[in-house]
Amino acid sequence: MIPGRHSLQSLARPGLGLAATRTGRYRLPVILGHTRNARRWETTAQVDGKVDDKIEGEKTGHIEANPMECIIFFDNLFPLKLSSYFFWRPWKSQTDFPKVLKRLNSTSLGMFDPAALIKRAIPKDLPMDIIEIIPRTKEGGAYVKFRYPRYTSAADIQGKLSEYLEKSPVKPWFSPFRGISTGLVLGRPWLEDLYRLPKSRLRVEFVAAKDSETPDELSQESIYNLFRRYGWIADITSQPPDSKVLPKYAYVDFVLAKDAVMARNCLHGFVLQEEGSKVATRLRLSYEQKVKPHNIWNWITNHPRIVIPVLVAFIAAFSVIVFDPIREFFVKAHVQKSLEFTDSRLYKWLKRQTTDILSFGRRKEEGKGLHALFSHRKDLIDSIKKTLLESEDTFVVIHGPPGSGGRDLVLDQVLGGRKKVLVLDCKPVIDARGEAGTIGKLAMAVGYRPVFSWTNSISSMLDLAIQGTTGVKAGLSENLESQVTKILQTSAAALKKVSLTGRKKSDNDAHLSDDAYLEAHPEDRAVVVIDNFMHKTEDKGFIYDKISEWAATLVENNIAHVIFLTTDTSFSKPLSRALPDRVINQVTLGDLSSDVAKHFVVSQLDNCNSDNDEKDNHNEGQSPLPIKTDKQKRNDLEELDECIETLGGRLTDLQVLARRLKVGQSPKRAVSDIVDQSAADILRMFLLAANKSSDGGEKKWSNEQAWYLVKSLASQESLKYNEVLLHNTFASSLTPGASSPEAALESLADAELITIKSQHGRPATIRPGKPVYQAAFVRLMEDPVVKARMDLAAFTELAKIEVKNIEKAEQELTVLAGLPNGPAQASGRVQYLLNKLEVSQKKIEAFEKEMGGLKTVLGKEE
Template identity: 65%
Template sequence: MIPGRVLFRVAARPGLAGPLSLAMANRGLRLGQPRRRCESTASDGAVGTDKSGHIDAEPNESILFVDNLFPLRVSSLLFWRPWDTSEMLKRFNSTSLSFLDPVSLVKRAIPATSPVKVTEILPRLNEGGAYVKFAYPRNMSAADIEGELAKTLSKNPIIPWFNPFRGIKMSLVLGRPWLEDLYRLPKSRLRVEFVSAKDSEPPAELSQESLYSLFRRYGKIADITSQPPDSKVLPKFAYVDFVLVRDSIMARNCMHGFVLQEEGSQTQTRLRLSFEQRVKPHHVWNWVTNHPKIVIPIVAAFLAAFTVAVFDPIREFFVKLYLWLKRRTSDILAFRKHQDDDAGLHALFTHRKDVIDSIQNSLLESVDTFVVVHGPRGSGGRELVLDQVLKERRDVLVVDCRQVVEARGEAGTIGKLATQVGYRPVFSWVNNISGLVDLAIQGTTGVKAGFSENLESQIVKILQTTAAALKHVSLAGRKKGDKDANLTDDAYLEAHPEKRPVVVIDNFLHKSEEKGIVYDKLSDWAAALVQSNIAHVIFLTTDASFSKPLSKSLPDRIFHQVTLGDLSPRVAKHFVISQLEPDEESGEAEDGNTPGLSEKQLRKDLVELDECIDALGGRLTDLQVLARRLKIGQSPKKAVSDIIEQSAAEILRMFLLANKGAGEGDKKWSTEQAWYLVKEIASKESIRYSEILLSNTFSSSLTAGAANAEAAIESLADAELITVKSAHGRPSTIRAGKPVYQAAFNRLLEDAVVKARMDLALLTELAKIEAKSIDKAEAELSVLASLPSQPYQAANRVNYLLAKLQSSQLKIIAYEKDMAGLKKVLSQES
């Protein structure tokens, strides 16, 4: 039954005339005029008259389209060879066919009792069916034969092997089929174009009701969409959406080229059908793109969760692998060390045995605090901790703050820190790209997406992953059969402090004014490690203000502090001699031309060494330089003199003759302040801190950035020109940065040209300071003099200003007198 009855006229053809319903038209329809039969073109796959792709029928012939003979989409793979229509017809007329052969399905659908004769079979592989051309008696119509075959299939359905849910269907072809061999896959949507059947007449656009009446017989229709009224697209068209693709295939093959005249219309319309890709409404995608303020944070959170779930276990594994590799290679690296260096260090460690024992004992106690090893640069703190205190420890992780802080940019800082702990993989460069994306999104939506992470969050992530790996390393040796196997992990680590790894944070507070966030996060991380009993932490620092940042992380703990000073003259002498012992034991070289030190020469050097050690001091690095010079044959006096000369040249280059134009804004001290300290320390060795603060050179400096006296002293101490000693928690005295600098200061004062030049600069600044004071006094006196009457109350102020002016002027006169003598020295000395 055809739903709906829309009247229209079928195009005039032999045997068809007058207004007919669709059902009536189907019964009386014959296609086309007599034309010659189409020829088989199995050679190239093209069919139809003159290979045009159209098939025509002779009188008393018609065409059926049989559906569901081939599987869709894979037909070209299963049946790849060209089909010869004459061969298919022979197979159709044969007595036995395989059930897998599509021709057998056609033969079963058209039984032998049917009054038709199949004259041609044209397969449509991409559409899964075939055209069957047949001849029928003159006393019957094609519509009657279609009805009989439909009843037969209804009673005895034919189910193909590849599609058990849909049987064979067939329908009469009403239009003029077009057998194109283009690569167009069937779709459930049909584009129905309305074209003119005659060139002189415009086509009529069919209504949705008419389209429904025409196409509903081929299957369930999901929707019919007409062209918008204001559309300029020609030819006019409409979309017919079927529920099933097989139904759209049947409709397209049966109705393509169908010519009709709708009731009330004067023109004939031809239907031109093609498959159309249905554009599905992307509701989800549209919502995502229209709500970036909600979606972008969700995506960022998802990416963060994905990163944590996937990469964090991998990074934790690499941290543990890094510790394992360091443990396995430590013995090899220790074996390859030079024995010459070890001999001298062993002598040093012998005298610091109590310090070594103190630190080792603290690592065997379950005390949740830090061990801080503090000492000036070159005091041997790193060698003492790593080579002596921790030489028997299996798991040691060293974080060198110098490399992390001196890295360029945030990406470099993250990369260096990750390298220190074995954190892999690290995508520090991605953060730069993410930052640009974040900035672009913020500029367009007004909301920061959060794709990029700042330096602080990435440092915390690296340290947290490292802490998790350290905990696993601490628990790696735990077994179920242990007597304390019933303890929790935290209780087990608290009961076995010897099982915990040791984290050494070297060069802590190195350039503390740069990237202070690194030190803050390292301090917090170290506090979490010791409080959770995950690891012991040892800080190595040369900065005396280490207690401030560490107290913020552990405010209720007392640090185990170890201070390393300079060696005493006796220990320093023993250290230098121990450095020479390997040469003496080795004797002559293999060629016999380079003898070691003889006993007589060694005794002579020892007599000189007592005097030289007092001048050189007990700084470990300076003693090592002295030992190396003695090894190459220099006498102790000559070696020490060269070291002092080199130190004096270093001070002159870095502090006294520094180019003021280069980096002047970065310095917090002036050349005049540095020379003032050199002169005072050279004559007194130790000067009071408050005395320096009250001097005009520090309190009234005219150099930009050096006006803050305390900041200038602290900056010079960081540069190691001086050392500030504390008493009762406050700065007390100032001494040379290292012992050899005391001798270097005296050496600088012995150079008449250097002394005259630097004194001239110092007196020049002092004269300018007094001149500035005079200018201020004169300006105030000018204001007082401009008063209409001179009140007696201002007399004391006027006398004070006049006395100050006179005092400053007398100082300037004295300075200029001294400056004249210095200029004379500079003009005479070379």
Template identity: 70%
Template sequence: MTPGRAQFWPAVRYGSRVSSSTPATCVLRHRLSATAAIDQRRRPVRRWESTSTSAGSVGSDKTGHIEAKPNEAILFVDNLFPLKLSSVLFWRPWETTELLRRFDSASMSFLDPISLVKRAIPESSPIKVTEILPRLKEGGAYVKFNYPATMSAAQIEDELVKSLDQNPIKPWFNPFRGIKTRLVLGRPWLEDLYRLPKTRLRIEFVPAKDSDPPPELSQESLYSLFRRYGKISDITSQPPDSKILPKFAYVDFVLVRDAIMARNCMHGFVLQEEGTKSATRLRLSFEHRVKPHHIWNWITSHPRIVIPIVAAFLAAFTVAVFDPIREFFVKIHVQKSLEFTNSKLYKWLKRQTSDILAFRKHKNDDAGLNALFKHRKDLIDSIENSLLESVNTFIVVHGPRGSGGRELVMEQVLQGRPDVLVLDCRPVVEGRGEAGTIKKLANQVGYRPVFSWTNNMSSMLDLAIQGTTGVKAGFSENLESQIVKILQTTASALKQVSLDGRKKSDKDANLTDDAYLEAHPERRPVVIIDNFLHKGDEKAIIYDKISDWAAALVQSNIAHVIFLTNDTSFSKPLSKSLPDRVFHQVTLGDLSPSVAKHFVISQLEPDKKESDEADDNLPTLTEKQRRQDLQELDECIEALGGRLTDLQVLARRLKVGQSPKKAVSDIIDQSAAEILRMFLLGGNNNNNNKGAAGEGDKKWSTEQAWYLIKELAARETLRYNEVLLSNTFASSTTPGANSAEAAIESLANAELITVKSVHGRPATIRAGKPVYQAAFASLVEDAVVRARMDLALLSELAKIEAKNIDRAETELSVLAALPSQPYQAAERVNYLLAKLQASQQKIVAYEKEMEGLKKVLAEES
């Protein structure tokens, strides 16, 4: 091949010569010294002396490479197609003859890529185009041409480059960059893989033949080779300790078009640096550059710092966005702004239609409640006066279940009061799981939106992060923190409700918010905490937080707080919240016989409207029957007692035609069956005791319950300490019922009994409800029930005495094992023998009595 010359950028030229051993391969020997570079400026450099040839035909469909014959060379023309649209443009595979025909007959249309190729080659150029191979995804095309023997391919490249510099050709899709062309020095690879062009080139150094691995090119050599194709931003060599083969380096161009030109012109280029033994072939490919994300790398490498910061940011964002919304919903829940009955339209319609439509309660209901409230007028006045005081104290309304405490407070004390919040603890503590508890509490106070379901996901995320980083992220909140958050938001909303009516024109407008609330106790809303200490042992944390929250409301003068409870141990959690304050306690007892009789009679008063609309199947009492009922009523009420719920049941039975004695008898039988099921026949299964004691674990035994029932049937009142000293309570063999005081307290919470206190100490024990006294007597009179329960009680007493005998025998055996019997132990031995004898006599008596009871059970049905 005729030698040619070319000038590399920058002003460093390379000399080359044909290796005598490889006449068919283009091998260049580079001189990298400064002296060689200076000498190269003074003389022309031969670009190549021969081109690799192949006997086969050209085409990517056969060899995957483009081959050049003698006096043939290949140009790569860039910027013919848009790169961004290469994946959507359709380019059919034209035949070479068709492309050549289009090239010869192409017009000067700026939209035709073939015409752009023709315009890039001057008419004066002595070359003949023999093949055009478009590269759509790289935005260019390979152009193979023949040139005369009197010229070199390098001279033709120089002429084309100068022509395009002087007369730039800019395509329609890229008006800022003209078409460029360069001579293909290597052996291009025509591939149709989905490898899009990038600005980074990966240059692998592979042996030209099957020989030893070639040396790695220096950055100076790579710069001299590739700078002529465009601006280079960086050259990265392979780390010295890397064992990856083949050796490689990265060349980063500024523009992707320059990287495309370099890759298509230099792929497969073979060279041999001066001082090396083997030739090196350059294998080029596009490489996706991983951009340095310093901020993200720092974030991912410091999870112990970043995760708590993210958690704090999310918490702050939640507070800033959702807390005002939640306060708004709590506020309208307290003020009942969205209820239709409180709207002006409803009130106007009610005033206009009051003469036409009469919406009222039945007269008998009103009369009965009026009788009850008249009896408790002093309690109502006491609570109303407490709501007008500025003293920071709780109001505790305590009474047995069914004593009418809720009706007293809601329908008399707070009747017509605008701002009232009722927090019922029963649904809260009965919620399933933490999510259910949170949701129920939020519903009670109007706290929304609430995302209780996210707590489980946050807990799983916390667990995963803690397992990987060793640090708890804090995304999830425990039940205690979420309850506190809901209550704090509610407190903020209640304070806004208290200050809503304040105006700048008021006389005390200059007062602070706290001073204003202290001076105007009538402006504070009322918070009613109903069913306080319901299942107190199961959800003690809930009641502790509610007590602390209520104490904060009272001390900050935000709201009045009224507790409604039937648990006798309410003072324990409340004393923790306000240890230095006195509770305003209101105790609701049973009605006196005269008031109870008046209440029942008021319930029996006929209502004209009701009698007109009554069902014909329901009997109507005549005046004669009514007089007979009134004659029996005194005796029946004395047996039934003054519990409000029992009196209401009696009144309903009387209204449907039952006689007072029959109604009371049915009520007593029903109570006896209830006691039998809940306390006597439930066994020692803990699940059977949930309905009775309201607890998951049983703290009393069936024998202890029967002992109290039997003794109270004989005597209406028992001394507290007397019960504690009895063998059934003091030495119970039932697991979980070893503590006598805990057993009595548990039975009192289950409402089987009532413990009365004197000067703060428990003194007497009575039946839980007045009707239970009659139910106890009914159970004792049942021979089968009494025999079965007495048999169980005697069996336990026998076990207790057997344990006493075992302890005495054990101590006697220890004394008998002494080597010599000291006279000092004689008194102890006699004591133990006497105790053993007494216990044995009791066991014999118990077994004799048990034989009679077994006979009763065998004969009775």
């Protein structure tokens, strides 16, 4: 069976039908004959009244023409560009497409019938008898097989047909600008229904006309002369000479796809023999998908130094356009707490109602202990509040030792009830591991999201790979400083919008610009609280510089007020660099006085007992009784004066004391436990610790240096800074990393073992890190084992220092002894070295004597 081989429709008068063969191939039962006046339709040859279905080539899939017969290809009968659509429609077969077109075959739409187009394209006086019509829907045309008289030729008929169509073009409904064209089929057409859609490129294969012969490869001149008649040729590409692909082939590129369709249908199977050749060659044509040159991709790969920076700039611009508004929105929501359910009115109402039920209708009063503390610092709180109401372009720095209550003072008292507050805690940012962790913690602190911190590592690898291949850094990855700067800049833009949220068009100063409005209304500005500033300065110190510069931008542009909370005395260095021409508003928080500390502890106990008595009275169903405080119930509170003097006025230690008193401990017992706990912490962290810091690096101080300070401060309240520096334990330490005495003292101060007090801008005195440490130092000195062990270590190091001094003196004496004739000028130096050697030796003997006694103590004590 020949696929797709059907007659379109009868060209005869209405009522004249088609006779079907077994193969589904239709033959027209008419002959288009030549008469003088009119066309005459007659039936074709019949055998015993039946249509002859023995058509040659049915089983081979080719069309064969007998003598005095010829085949002409008509194109532009179907839409060529829709061939792929009709090919994959549910009916799929090309033979079904004429059935679809029958819907247009009506009295009013008969002009759209493809068979009618063929009828119109053939002049009436042309001597040809049509035998068969075979549609080729995917190629947009049809084969027309006809019989012609002996006095003419097929070429003459096709020439007259072309002249007629040129003078009287027949244009189908879908192509109003191009008519039907024809071509004489010279080869042997192959009827196939493969999914090979028409293309403008033809693959011309040269195969042997006979099996025993080797075909010749046609030259480009011959190919051009053969194919040029069907349309404009863009290029002819021959097979590479060294190619071993068989059969040999060449590519013919037409300008238009319709010309390639005509050439393929007319020349497929054409046999020719070039001049001078003894072998005939058959042409086998097929459509070929033309591979378009990837000019853009080739230019990109050949110019990475230009393309990669442009690509990076495009990605950066896309990120700014798309993600920055989203990030600003989340920062605003974080500052205003608009997305937090706990800050909503419904949650607060439910919390109040639940609290009322649990407290039997009476709400708990706020802790009186903190009221007592804050009433003591009322002037300080009012001063900070006043500063936030004034347009001062400077920082507010609240400095105090750890546990002085600076954070509670600012967030609860100064900023209590204020909505536009952003709290940036530097401690988790500095303590985070790796760049990704630092970026994530900083972004979380300011509400910056989405953040793709993990992409930086991938970008770094890509940047390294591109640099290795092109020799130029692509700039895909950003360092930690640039990413921190980006987060802070986005936060600054969001804070400005937050500060302007209270502005209304009905205000009297609505005509002012945003900057002028913020300058005129300092009370509307947001407040940024930077906590734990200068927490650690060893690593990631640049983050403090970036935060200081960001804070300076906020106050200089009247975007927000900035409050720093710090325990480090060196905070002025980065802040002075950020605001060199401004005076920083500094507030110092010290330890509480004895009276205030005692009142604070008693107030904490009163608040606790008020709640307990209230619950007891309600449980008994009686009327409320007068509330009795611990001072009225307990007789041991008279010990508080002595205990608080030992404990000091550090807020955190006072809170620990109050909690211990609430559980029933006596003041002396509670203070003793606190001192014991502090002594244990000092012993674990400073005296018995390995030579490694918490972050894995070497410590800048030694255990012997810490013990010297503990031993010295146990007997006196303060030490002279320079006197400590001159002691051999600091000046000549043999511990790696502890060779610098100044760095050792600063490191111990950062670890809160000691506090360094300054005078006139220079370090002057050394005190315990907390008031309770004074008693803890004494407690450690009272432990004979600890004292003996640490003294033994200290004497051992001092002895090693003296041994080292003796070795240096002996080396120099050896050099002097080698001088010729023993010059008299060296006698003074020799005597000096001998005296120094003698002094060191006496010290070593004294140290060994002390060490012997300490070893005896360690041998007896458990």
